[in-house]
Amino acid sequence: MNIFIIGSDKTLVGQKGIGDAPFRHAKYGEYVNHIDILIYTNNREGRKNFPISSNVLGLPSNSLAKPFLFFDALKIFRQVNRNRHIDLIIVQDPFFFGLVGYWLKKRSGAKLIVNFHGDFWGNKFWLKERFLNRLFLPLSYFVVSKADAIRCVSQAIKSKLIKRGVSDRKIEVIPTSIDLDKFKFKDFEKVEQIKAKFLNKKLIVFVGRFHPIKNIPFLIKGFSIVKKELPDTELLLIGDGSEKQKIMSLVNQLGLKDSVFFAGELPHKDIIDYYYASHVLVLPSFSEGLPKVLTEGGLCGLPLIAPEAPWSGEIIKDGENGYLVPIDDAEALADRLVYLLKNDILRDEMSEKSRILAEKRVSRGVEKLTEFWQKVVNESR
Numbered sequence: 317m318n319i320f321i322i323g324s325d326k327t328l329v330g331q332k333g334i335g336d337a338p339f340r341h342a343k344y345g346e347y348v349n350h351i352d353i354l355i356y357t358n359n360r361e362g363r364k365n366f367p368i369s370s371n372v373l374g375l376p377s378n379s380l381a382k383p384f385l386f387f388d389a390l391k392i393f394r395q396v397n398r399n400r401h402i403d404l405i406i407v408q409d410p411f412f413f414g415l416v417g418y419w420l421k422k423r424s425g426a427k428l429i430v431n432f433h434g435d436f437w438g439n440k441f442w443l444k445e446r447f448l449n450r451l452f453l454p455l456s457y458f459v460v461s462k463a464d465a466i467r468c469v470s471q472a473i474k475s476k477l478i479k480r481g482v483s484d485r486k487i488e489v490i491p492t493s494i495d496l497d498k499f500k501f502k503d504f505e506k507v508e509q510i511k512a513k514f515l516n517k518k519l520i521v522f523v524g525r526f527h528p529i530k531n532i533p534f535l536i537k538g539f540s541i542v543k544k545e546l547p548d549t550e551l552l553l554i555g556d557g558s559e560k561q562k563i564m565s566l567v568n569q570l571g572l573k574d575s576v577f578f579a580g581e582l583p584h585k586d587i588i589d590y591y592y593a594s595h596v597l598v599l600p601s602f603s604e605g606l607p608k609v610l611t612e613g614g615l616c617g618l619p620l621i622a623p624e625a626p627w628s629g630e631i632i633k634d635g636e637n638g639y640l641v642p643i644d645d646a647e648a649l650a651d652r653l654v655y656l657l658k659n660d661i662l663r664d665e666m667s668e669k670s671r672i673l674a675e676k677r678v679s680r681g682v683e684k685l686t687e688f689w690q691k692v693v694n695e696s697r
Contacts, residue, residue: 317689318349318400320404321351322417323413329353333581334554334584335608336495341369353374361376375392412452427695429467434603441529464695467488493682494612517548518550521554522597523590523609524609530559531600533562535600541646556580596620612674614637620632621639621653636666
C-alpha cells in the first residue's frame with residue numbers, strides 16, 4: 317500500500333517545531349510500502365526533499381503562492397505515481413488541501429481520506445476566527461461528499477458530521493497516535509534543572525501555537541488573578557506563532573513580564589521534561605479537535621484545565637483529572653488554578669488519575685490508523 321499525504325506541517329520537511337509528527341509518520345511507514353508527504357511551502361523557502369525514514373519522504377511543494385499548489389501537487393503526484401502506484405490519498409483538512417486531494421483522486425483513481433483534526437462544522441468560534449472560514453465551510457461540505465472515508469479525532473466531531481448527513485459507515489474516530497513509551501520514564505536530572513530554573517515555584521504550562529483559536533489572552537488574564545493570591549507561581553508558554561507580539565503586549569500591560577516565560581518552539585523530548593517539571597497544564601482554546609497536548613500532559617501526571625466544550629469533556633473528567641471552566645471566564649479559571657495549586661494532596665490525587673485516564677486512551681493508535689487505511693483501499697471501487 318502506497319500513501320500520498322497532503323498537509324502543511326513543515327516539520328515533515330525539516331523545519332523545527334513542537335510536536336512529534338516526523339516520528340509518528342516514520343511509525344506509520346512500518347505498516348505500509350511507502351508514504352510520500354506533500355507539504356505546502358513557498359518557493360522562497362527553498363526547501364528540499366526530506367527523508368523521514370527509509371520509506372517515508374517529505375516533499376516540499378515550493379509553490380509561488382498557495383493557489384499554485386494545485387499545479388505543483390499534480391506535477392509532484394504524477395512523478396511519485398510513476399515510481400510507485402498510489403493507492404490512497406490523505407488530506408489533513410477538508411478545505412484547500414481537501415480540494416487538491418479530490419482533484420488528484422479524479423485524475424488517478426486513488427481512494428481519498430479526509431482528516432478532521434479540528435472542530436469546524438457548527439462551530440461559531442471557528443467561523444468568527446477569519447472571514448475566509450465562511451468560504452471554507454461550504455467547500456468542506458463539497459469535499460466530504462466526494463471523499464471515500466472521513467477520519468476524525470473525536471466523537472464530538474463525528475456527531476456533527478452525522479448530523480449534517482454524512483454516513484456513519486463513512487467515518488472512523490481515531491485520535492492522533494502517541495508513543496506511550498516516550499512518556500514512561502522522565503529524565504530526573506533535566507526535570508530538576510528546569511525546576512531550579514524557576515526557583516521551584518509552582519509552574520503552570522501551556523503548549524501550542526500562538527494562534528487566535530488558542531485563546532491565550534484568556535489564560536494570561538486568569539494568571540494575573542492567580543499571581544495576586546499566589547506570588548510564587550509562574551506561567552510558561554511553549555510554542556510560537558502570529559499572536560506572540562499581542563500576547564507579549566498583554567503580559568507587559570498586566571505587569572507580568574517577570575512571571576510569564578516564553579520558551580519558544582522546543583523539541584518534543586524537551587517538552588516532555590517541561591511537562592514533568594510543571595504542576596498543571598492549561599489549554600484555553602475556543603475550539604479543538606481532540607488535543608494531543610492534553611493526553612501528553614496527562615501521561616506525565618499533570619492535572620488538566622480547559623474550557624467547557626465537547627472536545628475537552630472527552631479528555632477531562634471534571635473534578636477527577638482536572639477542571640472544566642466556562643469559556644472566557646478568567647475569574648473561574650483563576651479560582652480553579654488557585655484551589656489546585658494550594659492543595660498538594662488534591663493535586664497528587666488528580667495527577668495519578670490523569671495518568672491512568674491518559675494511558676487508557678493511548679492504545680494501538682498507529683495500528684488502528686493504518687488498518688483503517690488498508691480497509692479503505694480494499695473496499696471495492
